[in-house]
Amino acid sequence: MTSSDIRKKYIKFFIDKGHKEIAPAKLVPENDPSTLFTSSGMQPLVPYLLGRTHPAGKRLVDSQPCFRAEDIEEVGDNRHTTFFEMLGNWSLGDYFKKEQLSWIWAFFREELGLPQERLYVSVFEGSNGVPKDTESYEIWKSLGLSEDNIYFYGVEKNWWSRFGAPDKMSVGEIGGPDSEMFFEFTQVEHDPKYGSSCHPNCDCGRFLEIGNSVFIQYQKQGDGSLKELSQKNVDFGGGLERITAAMNDAPDVFKTDLYESIIQTIETVTGTKYEMEKEKMQVIADHVRGSEALIKDGVIPSNKLQGYILRRLLRRSAVKLRQINKDIKLNELATVVSDESVKAVINEEMDRFSRTLDQGLKEITKIESIDGKKAFDLHQTFGFPYEVTEELFRYKGQEIDREQFKAEFEKHKELSRTASAGMFKGGLADNSEIVTKYHTATHLLHQALRDVLGPQVFQKGSNITSERLRFDFSFDRKLTDEEIRKTEEIVNKRIEEDLKVDRKIVNPSEAKEIGAIGLFDEKYGLEVSIYGIGPGFAPDSKAKDQRDRGGYYSLEFCGGPHVEHTGAIGKIKIVKEEAISAGIRRIRAQLA
Ligand code: SER
Numbered sequence: 263m264t265s266s267d268i269r270k271k272y273i274k275f276f277i278d279k280g281h282k283e284i285a286p287a288k289l290v291p292e293n294d295p296s297t298l299f300t301s302s303g304m305q306p307l308v309p310y311l312l313g314r315t316h317p318a319g320k321r322l323v324d325s326q327p328c329f330r331a332e333d334i335e336e337v338g339d340n341r342h343t344t345f346f347e348m349l350g351n352w353s354l355g356d357y358f359k360k361e362q363l364s365w366i367w368a369f370f371r372e373e374l375g376l377p378q379e380r381l382y383v384s385v386f387e388g389s390n391g392v393p394k395d396t397e398s399y400e401i402w403k404s405l406g407l408s409e410d411n412i413y414f415y416g417v418e419k420n421w422w423s424r425f426g427a428p429d430k431m432s433v434g435e436i437g438g439p440d441s442e443m444f445f446e447f448t449q450v451e452h453d454p455k456y457g458s459s460c461h462p463n464c465d466c467g468r469f470l471e472i473g474n475s476v477f478i479q480y481q482k483q484g485d486g487s488l489k490e491l492s493q494k495n496v497d498f499g500g501g502l503e504r505i506t507a508a509m510n511d512a513p514d515v516f517k518t519d520l521y522e523s524i525i526q527t528i529e530t531v532t533g534t535k536y537e538m539e540k541e542k543m544q545v546i547a548d549h550v551r552g553s554e555a556l557i558k559d560g561v562i563p564s565n566k567l568q569g570y571i572l573r574r575l576l577r578r579s580a581v582k583l584r585q586i587n588k589d590i591k592l593n594e595l596a597t598v599v600s601d602e603s604v605k606a607v608i609n610e611e612m613d614r615f616s617r618t619l620d621q622g623l624k625e626i627t628k629i630e631s632i633d634g635k636k637a638f639d640l641h642q643t644f645g646f647p648y649e650v651t652e653e654l655f656r657y658k659g660q661e662i663d664r665e666q667f668k669a670e671f672e673k674h675k676e677l678s679r680t681a682s683a684g685m686f687k688g689g690l691a692d693n694s695e696i697v698t699k700y701h702t703a704t705h706l707l708h709q710a711l712r713d714v715l716g717p718q719v720f721q722k723g724s725n726i727t728s729e730r731l732r733f734d735f736s737f738d739r740k741l742t743d744e745e746i747r748k749t750e751e752i753v754n755k756r757i758e759e760d761l762k763v764d765r766k767i768v769n770p771s772e773a774k775e776i777g778a779i780g781l782f783d784e785k786y787g788l789e790v791s792i793y794g795i796g797p798g799f800a801p802d803s804k805a806k807d808q809r810d811r812g813g814y815y816s817l818e819f820c821g822g823p824h825v826e827h828t829g830a831i832g833k834i835k836i837v838k839e840e841a842i843s844a845g846i847r848r849i850r851a852q853l854a
Contacts, residue, residue, distance in 0.1 A: 265506040265520050268374065269325050269349065272500075275369050276323035276351045279361075284318050286326045289559040290568055292724060298568050299329040302424065303350030304478070304497045310354050311436055311478050311495045315767065317791070320356035325349050325502065327555055331571045334578075334649070337548045338541040340467050340507075340514040344575070345552030347502040355493025362475050362496045363401045363441065370443065370473070374509055380446045382462040382469065383407060386421065386439030387414035390428045390488060392480070395420075398441045419463050422476040422497075431482040436491065440476040444469045445504075447513035472508050473500035516540075521547050524598050531594040532586045542582040549575040550598045550608075557604045560723060563611045574647040576611050580619060581650055592616045618644040626654055634666025641667075642674070699831045699853065700731040702763060702824045703753065705795055707733055707834075707851065708779070709816040710752035714745050721780055722846050730837070730852045737847045741839050750836050750851075756795070756815055760829030764794045764814075773819065777811045780818035793820045795828060 273283055287306035289299055300306065303326040310316040326348045336342035353362065370376045383402050388394030394414070402412050414420075417427040423437025431437055444462040446469055452460035453467070462469045478495040480488040503515040512518060516525055516536075524547045525536050536543050553575045556568065563573040580592050592612035596605040622644030629636055632655045640646040652662050704724050711719045715737055723734040741749075768776075778792045794814035811817045825831060833854040842848045 263374070263506075263509045265347075265502055265518060268505055268509060269347075269502060271373050272349045272369065273323055273325065275373055276321075276365075279321070279365055281321040281323040281351060282318040284322050284324045286324055289327055289329050289555055290561060290725075297424075298571065299331060300326065301328050301330045302326070303328070303348045303499050304352070304476075305424070307352060307354075307497075308436065311352075311493075311497065312481075312491070313355070313493055316354055317767070320354045322352045322354070323350065329552060329556065334571075334574065335653070338545050340516070340544075341470055341504060343503060343515065343548045343552075345548065345555055348499045349502055349505070350500075351496070351498045353496035355495060358494050358496060359398055359441075359475075359477060360401055362498065363398060364405060366443070366473060366475060366498060367402075367405045374505075376445065376508060378406070379411075380448065381407075382411045382413065382444040382446060384413045384415050384420055384442045384444070384462055386441070387416050389417050392428075392439060392488065395439050395441070395477075402441075413462055415463060422474065423482075428480075428482065428488055429486075433482055433484050435482045436478050436480065437482075438477045438479045440474050442471050442475075443473040443500075445472050445508035447511070449511075450513050467513065470504050470508060470513070471501075472505050473498065516544050516547055521551070524551060527598045531597060532583065532590060534586055539586050542586050546579045546582050546595075546598075549579045550595065553579075553608065554599045554601065554604050557607045558601065562607060570647075573611065574649055576608060577615050577645070577647050578650050578653075580612060580615055581623075581654070584619065584623065592619070615645055622646050626651070632660050632662050634663045634668070635670050637662050637667045638670035638674070641671075696728045696853070697726050698823050699825055700726045702795070702828065703757075703831050703834050703851065704731050704733055705793060705816045705818050705820070705824075706753045706756045706828065707731075707749070707849065708735070708818065709795075710749045710756070711735060711737075711849075712779075713752055714748050715741070730850050733849045733851070734842060734846055735849070736845055738845050740841070741847070746836050746839055750834065753834050757828045757831045757833065760827050761796050761815060762798065762827055763824045764798055765824075766792050766794065768792060776817065778817045778819055780820060791820065793818055793824055 277283060287300050291297060291300055291305070297305070303324060304311065306326075307316070307322070316322065327345070328348050329345050331344065333342055333344050337344060370381065371378060385398045385402070386392070386395040399412060399414075403409065420440055420442065421427050421437065422440040423431045423435055425431050425435060428437070442462075446462075447467075450466070450468040452464070456464050456466040460466060460468050462471075476497040476499075478497050479491050481491055483489050503518060503520055506518040506520060507513065507515045510518060515521065525543060528543050528546055529536055532539070553572055556572050556575075561568045561572050563569055563576060565573070576595070579595055583590050583592065583595060592615065593609050595612055596608040599605055599608065622640060625640065625644065632651070637648055637651045640651050641648055648662075648664075648667055652664075655662060704726065708719075708721055718736065720736045721733070722736055725732045773792050794812065794817045796811075796815035797813050831853075834851050835854040836849055836851045838848075838850040840848050
């Protein structure tokens with residue numbers, strides 16, 4: 263069965279159980295400074311898991327492309343990837359354990375026909391004041407699973423939150439006990455390197471996790487305890503790559519149809535068979551597939567944030583290519599993808615790296631012992647991402663002092679705190695007060711630009727950190743100093759007026775009728791959330807378009823969060839205006 267058949271069957275199965283299919287989110291979250299990438303299906307749904315009404319209802323299903331930067335170094339085996347597609351279904355305070363476990367069991371057993379004796383499940387054994395999940399255990403038994411196929415594990419294995427176990431969750435974060443499903447590849451021998459005996463959560467590769475039902479019902483409190491949420495949610499996620507491997511009894515996700523042509527191309531360009539250089543080809547295949555998805559979502563290689571992760575993926579792939587075949591031209595990497603604009607971005611990055619790669623590799627052979635300072639020189643002079651150098655020396659049995667590298671890096675660039683967090687931790691600050699202020703300022707900026715430049719201005723993207731806002735919009739020429747000054751003046755005037763910020767749930771046609779603007783997802787269909795900034799529905803404005811907007815100065819589709827009154831923002835200064843591609847401009851602004 264192909265991956266596309268599995269995806270279709272899954273979506274249909276849950277639609278038949280009363281779910282609405284929702285559109286997947288972009289890989290780079292809009293206006294979410296708490297993370298660099300969408301790394302699970304639940305991420306865009308956090309506000310709804312916390313109790314906000316979702317426009318599509320209480321039962322949702324989708325297939326969400328995900329990127330997990332923290333797994334880069336895990337890639338190079340039969341199952342780890344940075345980029346993957348997660349099949350997901352959710353109950354937002356609707357059904358709970360009984361329905362979820364029965365349905366997911368029916369999906370794997372009856373829809374897909376996976377053999378019962380090769381399916382195992384795990385259940386939470388209890389800890390941190392959360393009881394042992396005997397309810398799930400009893401449900402699994404009632405579905406016909408033998409006791410031998412049900413395992414209990416603690417918080418390290420059977421608790422899910424975006425940050426892991428309860429003690430790693432930040433205040434306000436949600437999570438809960440989970441129940442995972444595993445498929446056993448009986449043809450894979452247990453590797454004693456991973457423990458004397460094999461079990462579903464063993465890392466030897468005999469078992470593959472193919473699904474995870476998380477019972478999201480707790481929120482971390484300031485005193486470290488876990489509080490029950492007002493609604494009990496189900497959050498299921500299953501990796502399409504792994505389910506496809508199980509369905510085809512192929513104990514290697516890189517042998518599924520999702521990677522078939524990628525691996526074949528890598529074999530052709532390197533003149534080497536997959537079986538000879540598995541680990542390196544797995545890295546290249548994953549990284550190029552991930553890069554393609556990131557580039558399509560607007561990321562370009564750079565030294566910061568998402569751009570740095572993309573650069574790391576591409577340069578690490580280039581090093582692996584050269585290690586397989588030292589004569590290979592780096593622009594061969596782009597032949598792995600089909601999209602012409604993605605090829606162009608990869609080629610440009612390979613051109614840049616190929617000027618220094620060979621010299622850098624030569625230099626590395628000369629270095630007898632590495633330290634943070636030398637790693638920084640390799641980064642500075644030859645463009646070697648720190649992690650690539652780290653990996654190359656790890657092969658030689660040498661570790662680098664990362665703190666020393668960081669200190670050296672910060673000495674040479676006045677790297678901002680958030681950029682540095684993005685480079686070194688793969689994540690950003692929390693959803694703080696300052697970010698909320700920037701978010702509301704972005705709405706004012708959008709409308710002010712339309713006032714000054716005309717209604718052809720439309721938001722194309724935005725990104726906010728605790729240090730600045732970035733706003734991309736359609737416009738075909740550079741802004742004059744006067745236009746920038748005027749825009750800034752309007753935004754600051756609206757802030758001074760201390761306008762109130764309202765949220766309304768309306769249907770899309772109503773929202774369009776009253777002139778709401780912004781990025782919004784047609785697929786949600788039923789109802790949308792809009793934010794209005796201004797005196798509100800008492801249209802006394804002389805400006806016709808503001809009258810149309812029901813008296814609001816700005817009216818946008820948006821999920822929030824926002825300040826309650828614009829006065830809370832403070833003063834805004836536009837610090838940069840530039841082109842990012844044909845017809846698209848970017849503004850950076852900061853709190854003055
Ligand atoms: N959020 C859970 C996971 O990522 C299940 O969807 O595994």
